[in-house]
Amino acid sequence: MPDQSLPEAPTPATRSTRARAPESPAPAAGPDGESAQRPASAESPAKDLTRRRLLGAAGASGLVLGAAGAAAGYATAPARATPLSSVGAGQAMFHVKHQPGITQGLQARGHLVAFDLAAGAGRKEAAALLRRWSETARRLMAGEATAHDDTDVARDAGPSSLTVTFGFGNSFFTRTGLEKQRPVALDPLPAFSSDHLDATRSNGDLWVQIGADDALVAFHALRAIQKDAGSAAKVRWQMNGFNRTPGATAHPMTARNLMGQMDGTRNPKPSESDFDERIFVPADSGKDPAWMANGSYAVVRRIRMLLDHWEKLSLKAQEQVIGRRKADGAALSGGTETTEMDLEKTDANGDLVVPLNAHARITRPDQNGGAAMLRRPFSYHDGIDPDGTPDAGLLFVCWQADPVRGFVTVQRKLDRGDALSQYIRHESSGLFAVPGGAAKGEYVGQRLLEA
Numbered sequence: 421m422p423d424q425s426l427p428e429a430p431t432p433a434t435r436s437t438r439a440r441a442p443e444s445p446a447p448a449a450g451p452d453g454e455s456a457q458r459p460a461s462a463e464s465p466a467k468d469l470t471r472r473r474l475l476g477a478a479g480a481s482g483l484v485l486g487a488a489g490a491a492a493g494y495a496t497a498p499a500r501a502t503p504l505s506s507v508g509a510g511q512a513m514f515h516v517k518h519q520p521g522i523t524q525g526l527q528a529r530g531h532l533v534a535f536d537l538a539a540g541a542g543r544k545e546a547a548a549l550l551r552r553w554s555e556t557a558r559r560l561m562a563g564e565a566t567a568h569d570d571t572d573v574a575r576d577a578g579p580s581s582l583t584v585t586f587g588f589g590n591s592f593f594t595r596t597g598l599e600k601q602r603p604v605a606l607d608p609l610p611a612f613s614s615d616h617l618d619a620t621r622s623n624g625d626l627w628v629q630i631g632a633d634d635a636l637v638a639f640h641a642l643r644a645i646q647k648d649a650g651s652a653a654k655v656r657w658q659m660n661g662f663n664r665t666p667g668a669t670a671h672p673m674t675a676r677n678l679m680g681q682m683d684g685t686r687n688p689k690p691s692e693s694d695f696d697e698r699i700f701v702p703a704d705s706g707k708d709p710a711w712m713a714n715g716s717y718a719v720v721r722r723i724r725m726l727l728d729h730w731e732k733l734s735l736k737a738q739e740q741v742i743g744r745r746k747a748d749g750a751a752l753s754g755g756t757e758t759t760e761m762d763l764e765k766t767d768a769n770g771d772l773v774v775p776l777n778a779h780a781r782i783t784r785p786d787q788n789g790g791a792a793m794l795r796r797p798f799s800y801h802d803g804i805d806p807d808g809t810p811d812a813g814l815l816f817v818c819w820q821a822d823p824v825r826g827f828v829t830v831q832r833k834l835d836r837g838d839a840l841s842q843y844i845r846h847e848s849s850g851l852f853a854v855p856g857g858a859a860k861g862e863y864v865g866q867r868l869l870e871a
């Protein structure tokens with residue numbers, strides 16, 4: 421399927437009521453020369469530039485649309501004179517080779533939600549649901565209203581880089597009688613000794629990841645997805661997360677987590693030659709079902725950070741736990757954030773400067789038989805426990821072509837002796853098969869549900 425990541429030039433039929441920014445600024449370079457905060461996009465820089473120009477042209481040519489060009493649902497809106505900011509105008513495409521929300525840069529706001537099919541709902545109801553969800557995702561990602569009963573929550577905000585991503589859990593295949601189509605890769609994750617998992621907040625038949633650079637846009641999408649579920653599926657669990665707001669700082673480009681570390685430095689980059697084979701299922705993997713071509717497997721872990729404990733450590737001790745400097749993310753062996761870590765370097769006493777159990781040492785692909793994953797997390801904060809402990813941490817979402825070769829291999833290693841493990845607690849877990857993007861006229865998962 422062709423890469424359809426470029427939006428079409430707006431026509432009266434496809435126009436949104438939301439105005440475009442005159443020109444979105446080019447993203448500042450991240451450590452890899454791409455923007456870590458905005459497009460860590462799989463689009464080529466040329467395409468991305470073309471897209472920005474297109475969006476810019478729309479603004480420049482006065483495409484500030486009112487009732488005449490309105491999308492359904494906002495048809496009675498008065499003419500809109502206020503152009504969107506570059507944040508509001510950011511737009512991810514729905515009809516793309518790989519579902520949106522995997523290679524895009526981190527978004528400021530995220531919702532993860534798992535659903536279980538209702539009693540009596542099977543393959544037919546699931547297909548109808550995925551069709552409704554896909555249409556809602558397509559519309560909202562384009563900055564349009566929902567097809568019915570839009571709540572108006574996001575009407576002034578533009579797409580704000582909204583992405584909606586859909587996945588299937590192991591139990592989905594039993595519920596729908598599609599056991600023969602269940603990927604082997606969806607076999608349950610092994611238990612790890614450090615797990616403190618809450619089953620009620622783990623797994624689920626269906627999983628939806630929503631991300632946007634505006635909190636109202638993200639909530640609007642969450643609510644629409646929930647309402648679309650109707651009587652076919654009910655929410656099993658739901659989690660809210662956040663990242664730094666785009667534009668808040670030009671440097672560092674790599675986001676920080678709630679422990680204060682720069683997190684994401686060594687993520688695989690779309691520009692690397694083995695990126696696709698590490699992250700996405702090929703058409704002919706020999707082990708995945710055909711409907712998973714161009715898809716990926718998402719491992720989701722709610723990892724609480726034991727911040728009271730962590731924050732008592734000295735800066736030096738914190739840096740030894742990770743093996744990188746807190747201020748600039750550079751390896752303890754020296755240089756800048758992107759300087760290759762020297763695993764052999766010793767100090768005057770002959771001790772390794774990057775300790776043997778440092779998190780950034782033991783998670784490296786070259787320490788794990790090449791295992792790699794694309795980490796795309798959200799931080800979370802769900803309030804403060806009665807004893808004053810913050811319920812905060814990382815909604816760790818990682819993407820890979822093979823979860824056993826990726827997440828499981830690395831987590832097994834971490835379980836055996838990661839310096840970070842005494843400062844975190846894995847509280848919930850999910851593994852989902854995320855099919856490739858829907859072609860025009862298709863819905864996500866159609867190749868599974870209508871095979």
Ligand SMILES: C=CC1=C(C)c2cc3[nH]c(cc4nc(cc5[nH]c(cc1n2)c(C)c5CCC(=O)O)C(CCC(=O)O)=C4C)c(C)c3C=C
Binds near residue numbers: 677816
């Ligand atoms: C099983 C996989 C991983 C879990 C779980 C995990 C949790 C976790 N990590 C941090 C902070 C950092 N992680 C960093 C690097 C890093 N972590 C993983 C995997 C898991 N992390 C990998 C594969 C890597 C990259 C290794 C490499 O290729 O070199 C870093 C260093 C900076 C960076 O490269 O991103 C930090 C910091 C936290 C806080 C956490 C749980 C809460």
Ligand SMILES: [Fe+2]
Binds near residue numbers: 779783
């Ligand atoms: Fe990590």
